[in-house]
Amino acid sequence: MRVRRFANVVYVEFCDTIDPECNSSVLSLDRALAARSPDWLLEAVPSYGCLALVVDPARSTKEAITNELKEVCASVQAAVPYQGGRLHQLPVRYGGEFGPDLGFVARSAGVAEDEVVKIHTSREYHCYMLGFTPGFVYLGGVDDKIAVPRLETPRLKVAAGSVGLAGNQTGFYGMESPGGWRVIGRLQVATFDVGKEPPSSILPGDRVRFLSVK
């Protein structure tokens, strides 16, 4: 683990790979810090292998921040590892107008579209983080058979709830936005609402299983 500070941002870096165990360490630290809520911490943002902390320079010295981080990290490592969050079963309409790239994925995998759906719905995915645009959920662990590169030219408009593939990642768009992931279907439930607290019903550490519906 490495702690580096860049002006008002401290990165606590655990690994530079997409790995559920490493991500669980990130999320454990995130949770432990949230529980302590030190007054110098303005905001924490987890990603795959790193927890970013926005610090208030007027409230604490560099030493105080470093020492408190060391203390929390030690207590986290001694504690029970992060236990996966909730399991969400999310209904998806695959293909057609909802999944314009399903055909591309099927062709590049050399299988029928139904088979792509079967593969995509056969696993439980770990939610590593939210990011990029409001409510975009990053899930990892996609079967190599259906791993496809991003679009060469991103779409200017991708509908809210669109489920996409990018390499071994899958995920979905919380709101309508531009996007470069290959879209294979669309959620039949909303996961993001700016009026709710928290605004996303899917959180880092949760697990997601997709269900194909007609």
Place this chain on the structure above:
Amino acid sequence: MTTIVARPVARVLEPGPFTTVQDFGRFGYRRFGVPTSGALDLWSLSFANGQVGNNPDSPALEVFHGPMTIAALEDIVVGYSGKSSEVTVDGTPSRENPLGIPKGSTLRLEPHKGSAIIYLSFKGGLVVDAVMGSASTYTRARFGGLKGRTLQVGDILHAPVGVYQTSSHTVEPLEAPERHRVVRGPHAELFPPESLESFFKAEYRVSLDSDRMGYRLGGSVMRGFRDWGRVLTMAVFPGMVQVTPDGLPVVLMADCQTTGGYPVIGEVLPPDLCALAQKPPGTAVSFEEVTEDESETILEGFACSISYLSKGESG
């Protein structure tokens, strides 16, 4: 949500190309992919609010590349940022700040040629629905501010009824040198020394396609970054300088994405980010490296001068 009784105070006659309601932004939601938003130049927002006795982070208009014209629907008092802003009331130039505008009169504002943004504050603040604790507009996702969008002709601006926040804060002059101070970023060590050197020596120009998400800079191209496409997506923040595959820097601004996979070569310090935000397209921009220790002193001073990022003060 508490309902604040609001009264109409002004009608928009000429909205300007990109005028939005902004405060200090929303905090605690980047983890959900929601940008901070808020004023591009927090110092100038604080200054404009200070002119009319509002709290530094009260919602105000960010007039980005004006001009903008409003008609007063009752006698109002406004404040504005930018010493050289061109301000007229019913066509007559004025230098008063705060400035009283009688009912029925029109106020026109245009940023001085050398600056990009004017903040226009209204005594008592503006009333809009808060989203996630902030009045700031995030146009890309269409929420916050006035219906989540830029102002349009005919929009009516509201101020609170009977609420007169009084704040006696004075805003210290912004001490931001001509060369924007930058600390090395998380990926600086992955750039070849000659690229890093050119970043700190080069004179860039603000590109035309700069917006609230990022200021793109044109100029000397950095070559030889070894790990293109291999930087793992991580959280990024306003002020960070990403280098895109064309070898040019992009300075992330208030509406920037919450995570990114491009290498971050440096981070512009907050007071200097305010100064950078004021550079219109075509203006020269250059950077100066400061050490981590120097950056902490600068940050602390800035934080105290405008209670920047004060916990619980926004919204």
